[in-house]
Amino acid sequence: MSGTSADGINVALVRIQGRGFRSRLELLAHYQFPYPAEVRHAVLATMNATTARVADLARLNFLLGELYAGAVRAAQRRARLECELVGCHGQTLYHQGVAQPFLGHRVACTWQSGEAAVIAAKLGVPVVSDFRPADMAAGGKGAPLVPFLDYVLYRHRRYGRIVQNLGGIGNLTAIVPRALPEQVVAFDTGPGNMVIDAVTERLFGKPYDRNGRLAARGEPIERVLRELLRNPFFRQRPPKTAGREQFGREFVRDFLRLCRRGDANDIAATATALTARSIGIAVRRFVLPLLEGGEIRPARFREFVVSGGGTKNATLMRMIREELAPLKMRVRTSGDLGMPSEAKEAAAFALLAYQTWRRLPSNVPSATGAQRLAVLGKISYP
Ligand SMILES: Nc1ncnc2c1ncn2[C@@H]1O[C@H](COP(=O)(O)OP(=O)(O)O)[C@@H](O)[C@H]1O
Numbered sequence: 001m002s003g004t005s006a007d008g009i010n011v012a013l014v015r016i017q018g019r020g021f022r023s024r025l026e027l028l029a030h031y032q033f034p035y036p037a038e039v040r041h042a043v044l045a046t047m048n049a050t051t052a053r054v055a056d057l058a059r060l061n062f063l064l065g066e067l068y069a070g071a072v073r074a075a076q077r078r079a080r081l082e083c084e085l086v087g088c089h090g091q092t093l094y095h096q097g098v099a100q101p102f103l104g105h106r107v108a109c110t111w112q113s114g115e116a117a118v119i120a121a122k123l124g125v126p127v128v129s130d131f132r133p134a135d136m137a138a139g140g141k142g143a144p145l146v147p148f149l150d151y152v153l154y155r156h157r158r159y160g161r162i163v164q165n166l167g168g169i170g171n172l173t174a175i176v177p178r179a180l181p182e183q184v185v186a187f188d189t190g191p192g193n194m195v196i197d198a199v200t201e202r203l204f205g206k207p208y209d210r211n212g213r214l215a216a217r218g219e220p221i222e223r224v225l226r227e228l229l230r231n232p233f234f235r236q237r238p239p240k241t242a243g244r245e246q247f248g249r250e251f252v253r254d255f256l257r258l259c260r261r262g263d264a265n266d267i268a269a270t271a272t273a274l275t276a277r278s279i280g281i282a283v284r285r286f287v288l289p290l291l292e293g294g295e296i297r298p299a300r301f302r303e304f305v306v307s308g309g310g311t312k313n314a315t316l317m318r319m320i321r322e323e324l325a326p327l328k329m330r331v332r333t334s335g336d337l338g339m340p341s342e343a344k345e346a347a348a349f350a351l352l353a354y355q356t357w358r359r360l361p362s363n364v365p366s367a368t369g370a371q372r373l374a375v376l377g378k379i380s381y382p
């Protein structure tokens, strides 16, 4: 797995038994392989749709295939395990979940890079890749796909759980008590670490705010925060997805302009508060109303399970706790519940790959907006 942060590659080695929503999944090992700086820069450059060159896209696709194969090989060696099937999400370079006008038509599209034929050839096992297009072909937004894993891991008989990932983008899965798959609600809440990373890069020359220390020394600028939260994305009803297209370069440029010559730590705190506040808004606006009038009382939506690199940002976690405290939800990390924060998304794509291998669908239509279930991905053979 490589997420929108473009920080590198996460490899999860898992053992899977059962099928569909009754799958059981055991994490055997997980490793992170940061991209070398020049690869990260190349990835970020090709995400810029106005300047990316097609030859670079083609080259990067094959190079990423090599890097993914190398990462899996290194993981296998360290864990002394050999896998039988690989699932590779790849690196998203472009995602437009909702159809937009194009050449007189309306087109929704997505593009993940990392050539699976290369991975299959290097590792000698089949590789499932390119998970998102099948959901989009079925009318969905192609994201989020992790709710399948969330449902497998976190549905509960007695109480509801909200599962929040803090990657580059923040996304949430809400699972009411005894939820049926079609009751799962999931959507992107807005930026996760993406704006924080961009701001720390610009103001401090660091790729991210380690442990949230920079933001801890500042105070959010309320005026700016209020203005940012007026962005229509936060008001839009789910299902909805976001990416660098919404919260990338241009968003950050406007944000910094709004801050004028504010204190750099205050600006970092504002970026951090934006993530926390937008999560609070999403929960109050779109998740808790699910319970109104139903037989489920809010008090039974009890746990808020957080995963992703953002869990390492102590200031962000504090702000999220403060945001959710009035809602009487207990904030925990996926690690507390047995799945390390950094491994979860990679484990999700292992699980999806396994479903595909068995010709089973694994999109959650209520999450993506698809009209039907779809078997996701393409298989490359060694
Ligand atoms: N020690 C840390 N302190 C603060 N933030 C961290 C730390 N480690 C990782 N992160 C954040 O997590 C991000 C990566 O998270 P990840 O879950 O891999 O996101 P993605 O799925 O978008 O790649 C980094 O870009 C950084 O913002």
Ligand SMILES: [Mg+2]
Pocket (backbone or CB within 6 Å): 002, 003, 004, 005, 006, 007, 008, 009, 010
């Ligand atoms: Mg990552």
